[in-house]
Amino acid sequence: MPELPEVETIKNELLPLITGRRITGITLPWEGIVKESSIEEFRHRLTGRKITDISRRGKYLILSLDSDDLLIIHLKMTGSLILKRDCEEPPDYVRAVIHLDNGSSIFFRDLRKFGVLRLLMETGEIESKLGPEPLDDDFTPKVLAQRLARRTASIKAVLLDQKVVAGIGNMYADESLYASGIHPERPAGSLTKGEIEHLHKAIRQILWAAIGHKGASVNTYFLPDGSEGTAHYFFRVAHGKGKTCPVCGSPIERIAVRNRGTYFCPKCQRMK
DNA sequence: CCCGGAACCTGAAGGC
DNA sequence: TGCCTTCAGGTTCCGG
Numbered sequence A: 001m002p003e004l005p006e007v008e009t010i011k012n013e014l015l016p017l018i019t020g021r022r023i024t025g026i027t028l029p030w031e032g033i034v035k036e037s038s039i040e041e042f043r044h045r046l047t048g049r050k051i052t053d054i055s056r057r058g059k060y061l062i063l064s065l066d067s068d069d070l071l072i073i074h075l076k077m078t079g080s081l082i083l084k085r086d087c088e089e090p091p092d093y094v095r096a097v098i099h100l101d102n103g104s105s106i107f108f109r110d111l112r113k114f115g116v117l118r119l120l121m122e123t124g125e126i127e128s129k130l131g132p133e134p135l136d137d138d139f140t141p142k143v144l145a146q147r148l149a150r151r152t153a154s155i156k157a158v159l160l161d162q163k164v165v166a167g168i169g170n171m172y173a174d175e176s177l178y179a180s181g182i183h184p185e186r187p188a189g190s191l192t193k194g195e196i197e198h199l200h201k202a203i204r205q206i207l208w209a210a211i212g213h214k215g216a217s218v219n220t221y222f223l224p225d226g227s228e229g230t231a232h233y234f235f236r237v238a239h240g241k242g243k244t245c246p247v248c249g250s251p252i253e254r255i256a257v258r259n260r261g262t263y264f265c266p267k268c269q270r271m272k
Numbered sequence B: 001c002c003c004g005g006a007a008c009c010t011g012a013a014g015g016c
Numbered sequence C: 001t002g003c004c005t006t007c008a009g010g011t012t013c014c015g016g
Helices: A004-018 A039-046 A141-148 A155-160 A170-179 A193-212
Strands: A023-027 A051-057 A060-065 A070-074 A079-085 A094-100 A104-110 A116-120 A253-257 A260-264
Touching: A004 A051, A004 A060, A004 A079, A004 A104, A004 A193, A023 A039, A039 A116, A141 A155, A141 A193, A155 A170, A155 A260, A170 A193, A170 A260
Parallel strands: none
Antiparallel strands: A023 A094, A051 A060, A060 A070, A070 A116, A079 A104, A094 A104, A253 A260
16 A cells, blocks of 8 residues: 555656656556546657656655656555566556656556546646645644644544645554554544654654655555565554554554554553 | 545455 | 455545
């Protein structure tokens, strides 16, 4: 499940390999992956264009083109981008292929077909859906506090809201709440200043560390070369079925918050 | 605006 | 063995 660290890793890995490359064609084994433009228009606007940059905002990947179009990629839950030579065996579940002028292609594989490709002229549409980048310098505890204030929903649900903070998903929400000793069902607006400061620090540390480990390959996430990240080896509660708390030894509990599997230590993360 | 639940999808895993 | 149910969890849509 690609969240901020996984998407950041894909961006970092692809950047030196595809910038400057020209797109020679698009293959769409599943046309439903393209949103908001016709297949013909999509192909036409991409074919022959040069990729000038690749960046990330929240969980979105943004390929900049020399036409000033932006190719917006969202991997949703099971998407990954695999870069392969055209002479190699293609991966399974390929929904789109971006053919490049150096004999390689970017394969968008996505078991569950939730992934999305769309062309935009500017980033306004995705900016309007996203809150601050948690790793930017201007994401301060005060900014987080303002975004949690007066919210009655659980802190877990609010952390998953991309308008509050961009890029946090189920795994890193659980890890951040565990690290800051906050019960996932606490109303977001009830957190104290000290708890918010702790949570803010935990979010940044955990996301930075996960990027250092090139993301967490808990399910269908792979790096563009097909290898796996190792961030999940360092998870303390996320996907912690049958695990025990590394601090107090209590069994990790699983509850559902907004239909999300939520793991926490009932002793270290109290409701108060 | 805020909140929670359903929908979108497909395969793996577990129960019987 | 095989069928059935449940689980996985990012985003959007919809009703309250």
